[in-house]
Amino acid sequence: MRFDIITVLPELLESPFSHSILKRAREKNLLEVYCHNLRDYASGKHRQVDDYQFGGGAGMVMKVEPLAACIEQLCSERKYDEIIYTTPDGQTLNQSACNRLSMLENVLIICGHYKGIDERIRNQYVTLEISIGDYVLSGGELAAAIIVDAVGRLLPGVLNDETSALFDSFQDDLLAPPVYTRPAEWQGQKVPDILLSGNDKLIAEWRHEQSLERTRTRRPDLYEKYIKGHGE
Numbered sequence: 001m002r003f004d005i006i007t008v009l010p011e012l013l014e015s016p017f018s019h020s021i022l023k024r025a026r027e028k029n030l031l032e033v034y035c036h037n038l039r040d041y042a043s044g045k046h047r048q049v050d051d052y053q054f055g056g057g058a059g060m061v062m063k064v065e066p067l068a069a070c071i072e073q074l075c076s077e078r079k080y081d082e083i084i085y086t087t088p089d090g091q092t093l094n095q096s097a098c099n100r101l102s103m104l105e106n107v108l109i110i111c112g113h114y115k116g117i118d119e120r121i122r123n124q125y126v127t128l129e130i131s132i133g134d135y136v137l138s139g140g141e142l143a144a145a146i147i148v149d150a151v152g153r154l155l156p157g158v159l160n161d162e163t164s165a166l167f168d169s170f171q172d173d174l175l176a177p178p179v180y181t182r183p184a185e186w187q188g189q190k191v192p193d194i195l196l197s198g199n200d201k202l203i204a205e206w207r208h209e210q211s212l213e214r215t216r217t218r219r220p221d222l223y224e225k226y227i228k229g230h231g232e
């Protein structure tokens with residue numbers, strides 16, 4: 001899968017894809033990530049990418065021309081399955097959206113800044129608007145990094161144990177159960193006996209019950225959805 005990211009701060013996106021799981025995914029060519037500096041598509045001495053907003057008001061708006069030039073150039077090189085704009089007024093990212101995106105081949109992400117991008121770019125090119133939560137970031141780069149991370153780890157072959165993504169929180173609308181590693185006892189806290197029992201069936205049942213309980217107490221909204229879907 002390939003991500004192209006349009007940004008005014010390419011340096012901000014150097015680190016997130018250069019470590020651990022995503023680094024290995026890129027080395028194995030399962031994941032490609034390319035950042036494009038919007039300023040390279042801006043004209044004039046100052047290579048200006050933003051301007052005052054019509055109608056007045058505080059905050060700058062990202063200009064149409066550099067964005068259009070960059071998007072047109074990238075779209076002439078390949079067909080994108082989605083052109084995403086990261087914005088607090090987009091649909092909130094969740095696991096099922098990540099699952100769907102992980103099945104695509106080419107995705108372009110536009111990172112917003114300042115007051116956002118000129119509405120006409122949204123109308124003309126953007127196919128999907130994604131928010132990573134109900135709070136405002138100083139720019140879309142961290143949101144783009146989160147999208148690439150959450151989607152990239154789902155690509156077949158990226159995780160060592162391919163089944164492990166299947167047991168993530170949210171994959172079945174439930175939160176993940178608690179996990180433990182050695183030592184079996186620490187400061188008086190014992191690992192539940194069942195996990196030491198070696199009985200895979202009972203362990204699976206215990207994990208499912210824990211998932212249910214955790215979801216019920218922490219995310220009643222997800223729990224309702226799960227119960228409706230599964231009739232438990």
Ligand code: ADE
Nearest residue numbers: 086087131132136137143
């Ligand atoms: N840009 C600024 N805030 C954002 C958010 N919450 N999600 C996605 N992009 C953003």
